[in-house]
Every structure is written in C-alpha cells, then in structure tokens.
Amino acid sequence: MKIVLLERNSAGTDVPVDCFCELGEVVVYPNTVTVAEVAGRVKDADVIVCNKAPMREESLKDAPNVKLICELATGYDNCDLAYCRSRGIQVRNVVDYSTDMVAQHTFTLALALSQKLAYYDNYVKSGAYAAQDRFSNFDIPFYELAGKTWGIVGMGNIGRRVARIAEAFGCKVIFYSITGKSSCTDYPCVDKDTLLTESDFLSLHCPLSELSRNFIDRPALKTMKKTAILINVARGPVVNNPDLYEALMAEEIQAAGLDVVEREPITSDNPLSGFMDSSRLIITPHLAWASVEARTRCVRGVYENIRTFQQGIGQNIVNP
Secondary structure, three states, X not given: OEEEEOOHHHXXXXXXXXXXXXXXXXEEOOOOOOHHHHHHHOOOOOEEEXXXXXXXXXXXXXXXXXXXXXXXXXXXXXXXHHHHHHHOOEEEOOOOOOHHHHHHHHHHHHHHHHOOHHHHHHHHHOOHHHHOOOOOOOOOOOOOXXXXXXXXXXXXXXXXXXXXXXXXXXXXXXXXXXXXXXXXXXXXXXXXXXXXXXXXXEEEOOOOOOOOOOOEOHHHHHHOOOOOEEEEOOOHHHEOHHHHHHHHHOOXXXXXXXXXXXXXXXXXXXXXXXXXXXXXXXXXXOOOOOOHHHHHHHHHHHHHHHHHHHOOOOOOEOOO
C-alpha cells in the first residue's frame, strides 16, 4: 500500500511520523497547496494523508488507486465528500485530539483581552510604571469573568469543554445551534438574537458550512454588547473580517481574539492585519490546535485510521 503524506509539515517537524512506515510505502512532501501539485503527487497513491490540500475531482481524477483519504485534522472542508463517495474513496478524520488545547487557547485570548494584558505589559516595559509614584496602576478598567454570560456557537466536544471552564470561572453559559439539531441539554439553547444581545463573551467552535459562513457579520456585531469580547477558534470565514474591522474601529464591541482568519496565512488586504492595538485585537497564526501533545495525538489518530482501514474496521468515517 502506497501512502502519500502531502503536508508533513502541518504536523510540525518536531513530531515524528515514522509510524506510517509500518503500514506501507510512504512518500512524504513537506507541503502541497495547489490542485496541480496534488494531482502530480497522488497518481499512484492508495492512501492520501492531507490537511488543507484540495481533495476534489480535478486533483483526484487521475489517481485511480486511491481508496482512503485521511485528514491530519478534524476538519474536512478541503474534501469534496460527494465526489469521494462516488469514487468509493473513504474519508476519515481525527476527532477530539485538540479539545484541551483549543479550549485552553480560547481562555488565553479571552483573559488577555479582558484584562488588557498587552497594555499593562507594555506599561511596565516602557518605563511608565517605574516613573510613577504609586505601587499600582489600573488606568484602563478590567472586569471579572464571574457573573458574566458566556455564549457559545458549536456545542461539540470543544464547546462543551469551554462551557465547563466558563462555569468554573462563574459564568452563565448559553449556546446557539447552527443546525438546530444539538442534543445538548446541559445549557440553555437560545436563538441567535438572544445569543448576540446577552453574551459578554462569545466564542465560536462550529465547523465551516454555508450555515456558519459569515455568521458574525456587521449586523450581528451591531447587535452585540459594546463591552462584548468575540473569540473565533473555529474557521476564519465564520467571521466576516472586513465587518469585524469596521466594528472594532467604530467601537461596536470591546475586543476580539482570533486564531483563524478568512484567508490563511493572513493577507495584506485583510484590514485586520493593520489593526495594531493588541488590547482590542489579538490574532494568533492558527495555532490553537497545535500543542505538542495535540499534534502527537493527531498523527497517532491518522495512523489508527489507516491501520483499522487495512483491517476492514470502520471508524471516523465522514462520508459513509
């Protein structure tokens, strides 16, 4: 069995992928971006391991042997599931490997923004603290999480973990179901308008779909509290980036923390790239999932998906 690993570097070069060699002949590419690159590299593949590389008819039509596509991730929006199903190509993902880290990063962003850590760190390092005549400084107000309302979009594994942590901080938790089919009964499920108007913190943990694309746009931002903090650790297009920029400039919300943007890496024409006030906007480079532990679990999850496929065991199939 020939296994083609198209985006080895997406797991991080510090995390070994030697385990795949136990399962077949392995061909490794550091990164693969375009349809043409994919098509040229998977012609003889039986198994493709990918992350963002486009998996659709144009890139797969000349690869007659492909039986399995393994996502080195949970998300699979790079895959045309209908086409793969029509070809009999099974698509598998890795679930729950990054839950702890994404939840942790959600609160890293929320706490840094709500407590104005960037401002106060700079205040000390600039010498302003040393020059003052009092022991403390709290010129920019900050507030506790206790007693606030934490809204969640996407009550899957990550959303539920975030909800439990928010509860531990003393927050009231509410959530909105993008599909309207959530089975969660632990927290109140509210409509979108209630979510936007009541949330002091709003964190996004939903998959990207036509239902969630541009879920947070200018009308939504205008509906939110002016003191609200928005956190997006889901997918970039869930938040309309130009609309968020306009809302921040107009002070329609207090702050935003983003681990994802509409196009990655961020482009110079994304207006958020020029918003330099880190007390109101923090952007991290899509790393919320990427602790060493999480990346190690992800690689192992792909290994298990290939191994069980070879044994005829169905698991983590996203296009049954």
